[in-house]
Amino acid sequence: MVQAHYLAGLDLRGRRVVVVGGGSVAQRRIPNLVAAGADVHVIAIDPTPTVESEPAITVHQRAYAEGDLDGAWYAIACTDDPDVNAAVVAEATEARVFCVRADDGKAGTAVTPASGHHRDLQFGVLAGGDHRRSAAVRAAITAAFADGSSLTVTESVSHAPGVALVGGGPGAADLITVRGRRLLAEADVVVADRLAPVSLLDELGPQVELIDAAKVPYGRAMRQEKINEILVARAKAGKFVVRLKGGDPYVYGRGFEELQACVDAGVPVTVVPGVTSPISAPELAGIPVTHRGVAHEFVVVSGHVAPDHPDSLTDWSALARLRGTIVLMMAVKRIDAFAQALLDGGRPGATPVAFIENASRPDQRLIRADLADAARVAGEQNLIAPAIAVIGPVAGFTDADRAVPL
């Protein structure tokens, strides 16, 4: 029969909590005690640097002495000396202060649950002292809350009206952030881009309105003004709108325009950063955009206009003089013009080039070339969007080929 405990939530605001011991257990417990507003006193001969420098607590750098629990509401005995821990529990019991004993849970008068939170919800799991089991259950609950589909089953959450501009990552469903996925699960309306992780849309409940804002290059597109109008109108109608984008909303994502439209209309708006493709696409293909002693800068450049176009804001001759990494986006159609501009500006023809197409998707492809033949290779290999071009010595690395896959 496992030991039964009575689960309670302690109001520790402004109340003295004494932690005897300043090692890894203390380091793990202190953040939640501080978050609960406790007046935390740590007594430890040799606290870890993190404990020692925690500004919201009082550290007494000395050995425990009887009387240290005076005025305490709660105590944790977590030194590496069992005799000291036993003495702390004895004092606590005498004073009727609940006390956790880290090295021998059954010898204390309280145990710490594996705890977690989701929004304003807190939960704790006890498994009769089986910490691995309670931690595993905690992890499962946390994942269930982070995972939209489970969340809608376990708790019906309604979000305040407004707009969240959510970066969805490069395309794989599990490269969106936990925050992004949670907000997606709470959406009344989802306005999705073509490059967003569209497989997640399958998990939306039937009540969720899905609006396709796909901007197909050189194809059908919803005008940006129309997207802005939809975001504002739905939010004003009391809906929580998730604007789901590929990569990061602020990297060639027009996210800031959408934010401004919301701000101008007085609509509450938040931005959730995303894993952006100019860094993640090369990375997923085994190419680091920087490497010590090889590339001290990386520059991300949009290829949506040609180098000689009057709207171009890019100084291609300055780019050509760089020795580090150039990451070209939206450049498939005009790769010949960009390669030529760099060659004309003096970048050597032998500079390695890597194209990463459909990064993080099942059909991801890595194509290698050098600057002099990049356009020819891209044509021969029938390179298609979405793709990233990496130009510079790092594009010659072959880590993906060498690494042992997990």
Ligand SMILES: C[S@@+](CC[C@H](N)C(=O)[O-])C[C@H]1O[C@@H](n2cnc3c(N)ncnc32)[C@H](O)[C@@H]1O
């Ligand atoms: C309009 S931009 C949007 C970028 C996005 N906001 C980001 O942070 O990744 C579209 C370009 O991103 C790049 N891109 C996006 N997803 C990609 C992927 N999965 N693989 C390769 N390139 C990608 C391509 O260069 C594509 O033309």
